[in-house]
Amino acid sequence: MRHARASLIVGVAGWYPLGRVPSVEVMTETMLMPVVPLPARSATHRVVLDSAYAFSAFVLALPAFVVVVAGLAAGTGTLVVAGVGLLVLVATGYAARGFAHVERIRLRSMAGVAAPYPSYLRAAPGDGRVRALLTPLRDVQTWLDWLWCLVALLTAAFASAVTVAWWAASLGGLTYWFWERFIPRGPDGTSLAQLIGLGSSRSADILLQTTIGVLALLTLPVAVRFAAATHAAVSRVLLCSRGELVGRMVRMEESRESAHRAEARSLRRLERDIHDGPQQRLIRLGMDLGRARRQLADDPDQAATTIDAALTQTLETVEELRALSRGIAPPLLVDRGLAVAVREMASGQAIPVHVVAEAEPLPPQAETAAYFVVAEALTNIAKHSQASRADVALRVDDGRLVVTVDDDGRGGAQVAAGRGLDGLRERLAGVDGTLEVASPDGGPTRVRAEVPLG
Structure with a gap:
């Protein structure tokens, strides 16, 4: 299907018959x-x-x-x-x-x-x-x-x-x-x-x-x-002009394919996380509340204990949903911009995160891509890096939004197929962005992304 669409594009640009192009x-x-x-x-x-x-x-x-x-x-x-x-x-x-x-x-x-x-x-x-x-x-x-x-x-x-x-x-x-x-x-x-x-x-x-x-x-x-x-x-x-036109259309097709793959991967990951986390907790919460209802008449003290456990489950579910929402563009990003959303995200991390961001209006697709870069990088830091601090920088340089996330962890991060950084690279490719990861063994680690603003 992918090659068929590419053939159609080239056919429109150069009157090639379908299926007769590389x-x-x-x-x-x-x-x-x-x-x-x-x-x-x-x-x-x-x-x-x-x-x-x-x-x-x-x-x-x-x-x-x-x-x-x-x-x-x-x-x-x-x-x-x-x-x-x-x-x-x-x-x-x-x-x-x-x-x-x-x-x-x-x-x-x-x-x-x-x-x-x-x-x-x-x-x-x-x-x-x-x-x-x-x-x-x-x-x-x-x-x-x-x-x-x-x-x-x-x-x-x-x-x-x-x-x-x-x-x-x-x-x-x-x-x-x-x-x-x-x-x-x-x-x-x-x-x-x-x-x-x-x-x-x-x-x-x-x-x-x-x-x-x-x-x-x-x-x-x-x-x-x-x-x-x-x-x-x-x-x-x-x-050369026809080759440039066809090449530009091929790159657009590649970018769109990358964006589709990134969105599909993010959706599958979100579905899996919801199924393994909040959904199981909500099922247990319903069971606890049902048990507490039966215990009210015979053992009010035990019912109170069960309700307390259900409240704990509720708080943990809310926290887990909040953590999962970082993988989705939050309303704060839409309402107040990238700088505020990133600072709010950094404030909820387990380690100190210093943010330097230029608070200026940016295109929505650039802000969303940059937000996902920071969210994925901070998630990896919390899970794997054993870092004591992190630094996030957002700046505009020559018509491109440059995002850098540094940590003092143990390093060793790689862009492997099917992993989070690979999905991030696919997402950035969908907006003609680039991703660079420098993470030698022993650290430190730097994740650097560039997103065009045009």
């Missing part, structure tokens, strides 16, 4: 490889990279255009010949993929932008030979690769021309004083300075060309940045 895990690993923008570069390094990217764009775009145009023309022209035209089109599709792959590498390494690799459609195990062979022609990304090979020649020519022109103006103007003497001049030779009225002297000509070179050098970073950005924008839209 699973969520495969797509997450193969399509969205870790991609990060280039780190901050010096101004000189940035100019060099932009210039290299813009200048080499035409070197890649020209053969890509020629190969794809020739392949499409030959393929469509030979469609009437059984099988030949389709084979040519399939080969052209793979060639376009190769050019697109090189461009994505250039985007990442030279243009300094994120360029995720898309997950191309693969033949399903049950496909016949012909259908499997024609798989590239059924892939939307292949058609986008073709379109890029056709369109990119225009932006590449523009980017390369601008880059060459600005570098030529800069270097030529700044060195004109040296090579000007080697220019052959006839009796009617007219310099640029003379044409615009600055005189016919050699010094006027050198001064004008040097001024042009200085202006070109000053504007070179802007010019090559604009040229590179123009070509990179077209490449990124056609070669």
Whole structure:
């Protein structure tokens, strides 16, 4: 069912047939490889990279255009010949993929932008030979690769021309004083300075060309940045935007699945705790009250003792229900916010808990997730850590709510499958949050969670 929903999502995003795409895990690993923008570069390094990217764009775009145009023309022209035209089109599709792959590498390494690799459609195990062979022609990304090979020649020519022109103006103007003497001049030779009225002297000509070179050098970073950005924008839209969209939808599906698993696990745990605790106590309370009713007539003193025991059972049941309610968002969290709810929770712990919290309005889903982090962490401390104190900190940092819970216990806490911390990680994944646990043997232990506020 999970893979079917993922297939449906990808089908909506890219017109894939249902059941013909990889699973969520495969797509997450193969399509969205870790991609990060280039780190901050010096101004000189940035100019060099932009210039290299813009200048080499035409070197890649020209053969890509020629190969794809020739392949499409030959393929469509030979469609009437059984099988030949389709084979040519399939080969052209793979060639376009190769050019697109090189461009994505250039985007990442030279243009300094994120360029995720898309997950191309693969033949399903049950496909016949012909259908499997024609798989590239059924892939939307292949058609986008073709379109890029056709369109990119225009932006590449523009980017390369601008880059060459600005570098030529800069270097030529700044060195004109040296090579000007080697220019052959006839009796009617007219310099640029003379044409615009600055005189016919050699010094006027050198001064004008040097001024042009200085202006070109000053504007070179802007010019090559604009040229590179123009070509990179077209490449990124056609070669990467669909992969980013599908990846975002896959991550949303994963987050929703994680939230559902976390809620189901919490519900089962709550049902088990209620069955094993308060329910058994309430059954015993009913039995004690029934026995006290029968004892009232014959042995009032024994009846009073039974009623006292029933009152004790009532108080213990209330305390146990109060402890279980910490696993459910309390009304105090809704009414007065996260900081007040966490402080109230900390005040009921068996060990001293110091809370540092920023009392500011937060999104409800972030507050609920953070509350569960603190509740689960304090529960584990009380059950397993043998700690003498704990510290809770809630702060907002760069659009994320950061929750840390520290204790001085014996350590050894792990995020094991089926345990409380694993359920907490699933719950955080449902809101795109993260969980980190540092708990070496001997302590101390730190549980750190980040929850996005956006």
